[in-house]
Amino acid sequence: TQLLEQSPQFLSIQEGENLTVYCNSSSVFSSLQWYRQEPGEGPVLLVTVVTGGEVKKLKRLTFQFGDARKDSSLHITAAQPGDTGLYLCAGALSGTYKYIFGTGTRLKVLA
Amino acid sequence: GAVVSQHPSWVICKSGTSVKIECRSLDFQATTMFWYRQFPKQSLMLMATSNEGSKATYEQGVEKDKFLINHASLTLSTLTVTSAHPEDSSFYICSARPRGRRPDTQYFGPGTRLTVL
Numbered sequence: 001t002q003l004l005e006q007s008p009q010f011l012s013i014q015e016g017e018n019l020t021v022y023c024n025s026s027s028v029f030s031s032l033q034w035y036r037q038e039p040g041e042g043p044v045l046l047v048t049v050v051t052g053g054e055v056k057k058l059k060r061l062t063f064q065f066g067d068a069r070k071d072s073s074l075h076i077t078a079a080q081p082g083d084t085g086l087y088l089c090a091g092a093l094s095g096t097y098k099y100i101f102g103t104g105t106r107l108k109v110l111a
Numbered sequence: 112g113a114v115v116s117q118h119p120s121w122v123i124c125k126s127g128t129s130v131k132i133e134c135r136s137l138d139f140q141a142t143t144m145f146w147y148r149q150f151p152k153q154s155l156m157l158m159a160t161s162n163e164g165s166k167a168t169y170e171q172g173v174e175k176d177k178f179l180i181n182h183a184s185l186t187l188s189t190l191t192v193t194s195a196h197p198e199d200s201s202f203y204i205c206s207a208r209p210r211g212r213r214p215d216t217q218y219f220g221p222g223t224r225l226t227v228l
Contacts (some may be wrong), residue, residue: 031215042115042204042219043155050215088154097214098145104154 004091004102012108013079021074021105023089030094032065032072037086046074064085089111114138117220124195125228132145132190132223134205138219140185145217146178149202161188185210195227 007022008080023032033051035043049065049072056063060083062075072089089102114137124130134144143162148153159180161167167180177199179191188207192199202224204218 017199035219040202040222040224042221044219045137046136048215090155093217097208098160099217100157101147101155105218106152106224 003093003100004089006087006089006102006105007101008105010106010108012110013111015080015111016078017109019076019079019107021076021087021107023074023091023102025070025091027091028069028094029091030069030096032069032089032091033061033099035088035090036070036076037088043086043088076107079107081109081111083107084109093108112115113209113218115205115220117203117205117223118208119211120221121224121226123226127194127216130167130225131203132192132203132225134188134190134207134220134226136186136207136209136218139207140210142185142210144182145193145206145208146180146190147204147206149204149222151202155204158185158190184223187194192225195225197227200225200227206226 003023033048034046037043045061052067052069055063060077064073087105090099092099113223114133118133138196146158149155157170158173159167159169161182162208163185164183169175204222206219208217
């Protein structure tokens, strides 16, 4: 059973478009992270959110943690080809700092 | 800072042999290291958590006798895939949690691609 479901699974968009990736669960997380992974490499941390309702911005990326700490979203504004990659959310179940990864969203931004 | 290395970066072996993968924190001490497996086009699956000086904790469904983990020092953890079979072919990634930092901090290695023929 996958604790963290991401949607969409795949996304192919044109440069300049906006997009949102969702990460959903029925479990409560003490913290949640978003990563981007390039083929053949390890994931790179983008952000960590710990408070319900928290919103963090990283240039064109906006991350939100759900009020109940069960879900999160990643919004990218004016996507660029350099944003192409596999986006992964990872949540730490309450009481632990062991992260469980989501199913992943593969994004391709076309020039 | 906060660099994690893995060696080898890729390995090809024959079915039935054992393969050791090293995970090193180069510029920090890691109290805990995590081992993940990633199949093509899929997400990362946590295999086990290793703490320096103690036995690793394995996730459900992961055979501890097949995937031997040793965390002998604060900068090194090793994963040995014993009697490897083609279905063990995967991308193995480690992460390290630095000593003295927030417990939700972890740094990932670049991964090791294992192909079993």
